[in-house]
Amino acid sequence: MRTYAIVGTGALGGFYGAKLQRAGLDVHFLLNSDYQHVKQSGLVIESIDGDFTLPSVNAYDRAERMPACDVVVICLKTTHNRLLPNILPTLVKPNSVILVLQNGLGTEAEIAQILPHHSVVGGLCFICSNKVAPGRIHHLDYGEIKLGAYADGYQAMPITPMMAEIAADFRAADVAISPCADLLxxxxxxxxxxxxxxxxxxxxxxxxxxxxxxxxxxxxxxxxxxxxxxxxxxxxxxxxxxxxxxxxxxxxxxxxxxxxxxxxxxxxxxxxxxxxxxxxxxxxxxxxxxxxxxxxxxxxxxxxxxxxxxxxxxxxxxxx
Amino acid sequence: MRTYAIVGTGALGGFYGAKLQRAGLDVHFLLNSDYQHVKQSGLVIESIDGDFTLPSVNAYDRAERMPACDVVVICLKTTHNRLLPNILPTLVKPNSVILVLQNGLGTEAEIAQILPHHSVVGGLCFICSNKVAPGRIHHLDYGEIKLGAYADGYQAMPITPMMAEIAADFRAADVAISPCADLLxxxxxxxxxxxxxxxxxxxxxxxxxxxxxxxxxxxxxxxxxxxxxxxxxxxxxxxxxxxxxxxxxxxxxxxxxxxxxxxxxxxxxxxxxxxxxxxxxxxxxxxxxxxxxxxxxxxxxxxxxxxxxxxxxxxxxxxx
Structure with missing residues (x-):
């Protein structure tokens, strides 16, 4: 069973991470201001696809305390990307994949500089969700993810077996996901x-x-x-x-x-x-x-x- | 003595019109919402150049009640220019000059269409003033006017004798004014x-x-x-x-x-x-x-x- 680290447990990370855990995967959540609350009370997902609660989750306030995971999912706002050089190296093992679920352009290249020997995959989320309170995510609509592997200079890349495996995990967690060959x-x-x-x-x-x-x-x-x-x-x-x-x-x-x-x-x-x-x-x-x-x-x-x-x-x- | 019609008695028209009247010129003010107040109480100018009050002014609520004047000064906001085709013809006599003290571009050409046989002069006001209450103008700074004659297609024009006369009136009213040869x-x-x-x-x-x-x-x-x-x-x-x-x-x-x-x-x-x-x-x-x-x-x-x-x-x- 693949292990997942969720870096940034907000509207996106809280939602997708909770879905993965509910599907039986081993998920580890990095939090900041909501750490105490989520450690004690878990996560509440109010979703158009059906509400659910995870009374207990693996919550962490520091990356150093987390286990290295197979898939490290970056769900921070890009305004916090300056934290990545400190967070990422402690979360990976040799075969970890970094999955970047952020808006905009450029984070995959930044991460490839921090971890030049790891696979980086970009994920585009088509979702309306908000964090409405600590540990409480409101999922209003949509939710699909589009995946694409990152390679130097954003050149187009074939879909890798690892991407297919990640996609299978998300599908098992009831998240629509489609790998594509051209991240850029x-x-x-x-x-x-x-x-x-x-x-x-x-x-x-x-x-x-x-x-x-x-x-x-x-x-x-x-x-x-x-x-x-x-x-x-x-x-x-x-x-x-x-x-x-x-x-x-x-x-x-x-x-x-x-x-x-x-x-x-x-x-x-x-x-x-x-x-x-x-x-x-x-x-x-x-x-x-x-x-x-x-x-x-x-x-x-x-x-x-x-x-x-x-x-x-x-x-x-x-x-x- | 030249007669002046002030079309729009606000931050600009109230200020310059009051200065002209104080200098002894025959000034007629067209008003809208402030008509009753100004008819009864006149105009109050609070100016960095010295405050003054005109307890009595020639106030009108309709252009038809005003006398035709030698100089018709347009001080309306350009957002009210749709009123000009009704107002202007009643205010002019054969030798009247229209002086446009508005921002932006194009009003002189509009007026030349309404009154094709009259001289139109553009005036650019470099002034900070506000209407702070009915009939009460606060003049904060500056006040200079730059004058330029309008001709078809905004071609450059020599300074006309009439412009020099208007400039003399404004100078007598203690307003800095400089005619120029290129309105556009x-x-x-x-x-x-x-x-x-x-x-x-x-x-x-x-x-x-x-x-x-x-x-x-x-x-x-x-x-x-x-x-x-x-x-x-x-x-x-x-x-x-x-x-x-x-x-x-x-x-x-x-x-x-x-x-x-x-x-x-x-x-x-x-x-x-x-x-x-x-x-x-x-x-x-x-x-x-x-x-x-x-x-x-x-x-x-x-x-x-x-x-x-x-x-x-x-x-x-x-x-x-």
Whole structure:
């Protein structure tokens, strides 16, 4: 039986980790602020697929106390990636696989630098879930994962046997999962949605339905999507007009949705700007491609993020 | 003695009109919601140049009741320009001059269509003033006006004798005023400041000092200014790098400032998007020039403006 380490037990890690444990796998959860609570009371999953509770889980507050695991699942927000060089080496054994369930671009390459001899697999999660209280995850919709192996420079890679085995574990845990042969294409495809909706939802204080109902912002969303297409094209990844059209149509039909970046922003948390905007812009620039509108969105988000940070610091000072 | 009609007695019209009347000119004020108050109590000017009160002014609630005047000064927000075709014809006699003290681009051309046989002069106001209560204007800083004659297609025009006479009246009223030979250049120059600061202050909920203190937004401000330079260039108007540099340096030194568009936005009023963004974008497009960042700012402002409008309508419904 494969062992799983869940690094970051929040909306994503709490949900998928709990599903894996419920299916009988040996799962170890790394926590931060919720450690005491989860150690004592376990995890509660309120899901459209059916609620369930795990009264007891393997909870840890420090990576050093965890066993090395076969699969190390990175579920941290990318804003905490500076912790990875300390956490990862203690969690792996020679054949461990690192599975990166994060948004944006670039984390797989960072991890390959920290652990150059380990397999790194990227996973894209299509899920609406929130942590609503310590150890309590609310799963609203979807949940599918798309897997792709990482190789130097994000070159396309065949599906490895290990990926198939991980996929089998997730399927046994009732999670839809599909391995694919081109991680970079999958990441750019996800950015087609993430960049416009996450960015504009924060800057314009809006849910997806509002952005789509207004002719100016729905046009702007499409323009931003085309800039992502341009960047993907610079890496010989083709995002079709049809794909963009589908993303727009899909969002138009979707239940009004507050994006993950907007949820973070409203909670006064740091925004995943680097992984979702900064690195894609840098990737494009590396191939001589400018993305003016995404660049402007990036600048606006940096401004708003810095303002939040200032408020956070002030409130810390107030408390002292 | 020349007679003046002030169309729109707010932060601008109330201030300049009161100064003209104090200097002994015959001034007639058109008002809307403040009519009763100003008719009874006159105008109060609280100015850094010295406070003064006009206990009695010629106040009107309808243009038809006003006498035709030598100079008709348009001080409405451009969001009310749809009223001009009804107001203007009743206020002019054959030799009247229309003086447009508005922001943005395009009103002079609109007025030339309504009154094809009258002289139209554009005036750019460099002033910080607010209406703080009915008939009460707070003049915080500056106040200079730059004048330029309008001619078909905004071609450059010599300074006319009538402009010199109007300038003399304003100078007698203690207002700094300088006629210039190229109205379109002056309008583009003013847009170099107005477009980035007005737009971003609304979208990012920020004063000018905050926008300049952040490296991302101060870079974005400069990029937006360069797009205005590009548009002006398409009309053979040269905005130098030195001019842009001066605008940035000047704003950096300025007292933290809430822009006029931000003041309107915070008050739940319609924004001057058409004159300040829409028409400049159209001017550029007419010459085959795209301004992607200004276009995005325009789309964002339209979205926010529509949201305000929705709130305004809902609150009207609530009151019924």
């Amino acid at each position: 294409l999958a990441r750019w495809q996800k950015l087609v949605w993430n960049i416009p909706y996450n960015g504009l939802s924060v800057v314009l204080d809006a849910t997806t339905d509002r952005l789509m109902a207004d002719p100016h912002t729905s046009a702007l969303v499409a323009q931003l999507m085309h800039e992502v297409k341009l960047a993907a094209g610079a890496y010989d990844r083709d995002i079709s007009e049809e794909f963009i059209h589908q993303m727009l149509a899909y969002t138009l039909k979707m239940t009004p949705y507050r994006t993950s970046m907007k949820i973070d922003y409203d909670a006064g948390k740091p925004l995943e700007i680097a992984a979702m905007f900064g690195t894609p812009l840098q990737f494009a620039r590396d191939r001589g491609v400018e993305l003016p509108l995404i660049g402007m969105l990036y600048q606006q988000l940096q401004f708003l993020n810095a303002a939040t940070e200032r408020r956070r610091e002030n409130s810390t000072v107030d408390r002292v | 250049l002056a309008r583009w120059q003013k847009l170099v400041w107005n477009i980035p600061y007005n737009g971003l202050s609304v979208v990012l909920d920020a004063t000018t000092d905050r926008l300049m203190a952040d490296p991302h937004t101060s870079a974005l401000v400069a990029q937006l200014m360069h797009e205005v330079k590009l548009a002006a260039g398409a009309y053979d108007r040269d905005i130098s790098e030195e001019f842009i540099h001066q605008m940035l340096a000047y704003t950096l030194k300025m007292t933290p400032y809430r822009t006029s568009m931000k003041i309107d936005y915070d008050a739940g009023k319609p924004l001057e998007i058409a004159a300040m963004f829409g028409t400049p974008l159209q001017f550029a497009r007419d010459r085959g020039v795209e301004l992607p960042l200004i276009g995005m700012l325009y789309q964002q402002l339209q979205f926010l403006n529509a949201a305000t409008e929705r709130r305004r309508e809902n609150s009207t419904v609530d009151r019924v």
